[in-house]
Amino acid sequence: MQRKTVIFDLDGTLADTSRDLIAAANACFARRGLADVLDPVADASTAFHGGRAMLTLGASRLGLATELVDEEYPYLLEWYGENIDRHTVMYPGAVAAIEGLLAAGYGVGVCTNKPEGLAEMLLSRLGVRSLFASLIGADTLPVKKPDAAPYVASVERAGGVVSASLLVGDTVTDRETARAAGVPALLVTFGPDGRGVATLEPEGLLDHYDGLAGEVARLIG
Incomplete structure (x- = not known):
């Protein structure tokens, strides 16, 4: 399976x-x-x-x-x-929502255009690194998002297959990455662009992490 x-x-x-x-x-x-x-x-x-x-x-x-x-x-x-974590915080409900995905048997990973070392440092400082089975940064591979390769690597290193995955992001880069990989994009609306990300025509919009489980189930089952 x-x-x-x-x-x-x-x-x-x-x-x-x-x-x-x-x-x-x-x-x-x-x-x-x-x-x-x-x-x-x-x-x-x-x-x-x-x-x-x-x-x-x-x-x-x-x-x-x-x-x-x-x-x-x-x-x-x-x-x-x-000075990586002076003001940085996880978005409300994010940790609980990810823990819910793990409990339901989903694989979870991170694909970011932040350099890998800084991403590792930040997630560790925030106390959430252990939640993610994979972490691909901007310099992990020779290419970065919106190339599909980093996304594919993040899925595979999390023990999954691309055809049964989705990307949660917030920018046009994430939208283009999902399109390149042939997977659904779920874009958050609580960033500075708000619901303006709807113009990118993602497969789903996420207004709060409370709704993550439902959107994931709708998009990939």
């Missing part, structure tokens, strides 16, 4: 990491003598697209050359790693 598997994105899906991510980007500008460029609330959506996206946005606002992105990205990762 094929093991049904649910794979989760991390930032903006399992945990609200936006404040710590924005702080890391602002630290890059601060060491150049600049005031905070990004706002933890207004720019939360950009934060969930990663460090380079935040630096690119900040450079654009300041009229700085895009070379800044490559120059500051290593420092952003270093600073973020040292």
Whole structure:
């Protein structure tokens, strides 16, 4: 019997990491003598697209050359790693919902575009790493989402098969990853884009983790 598997994105899906991510980007500008460029609330959506996206946005606002992105990205990762869980929290109901999936026999894993080492660190600090049978980060494989390969690896390492799996995420990257892998996408609506993610036409929307079990049963049985 094929093991049904649910794979989760991390930032903006399992945990609200936006404040710590924005702080890391602002630290890059601060060491150049600049005031905070990004706002933890207004720019939360950009934060969930990663460090380079935040630096690119900040450079654009300041009229700085895009070379800044490559120059500051290593420092952003270093600073973020040292301050990774100052404000980050799991979304309400996430832990209980995942524990429910495990109790029901589903395989559970993480597929994120956060570097693997940082993802391991964050999930461990939040006390939830043991819930996930697999963790694929941006640098685990030669490619990252929206390529299907990281998703496929996360399913297989969790003991599942792609044809009996789904991806829970929050951005267009997750939507495109699910489409590339030929699996349903369940997008959360409690991120900065709210129900605006409906325009991505996912197979399901998740307003709260209380509804996860029902949506998973509907989409993959």
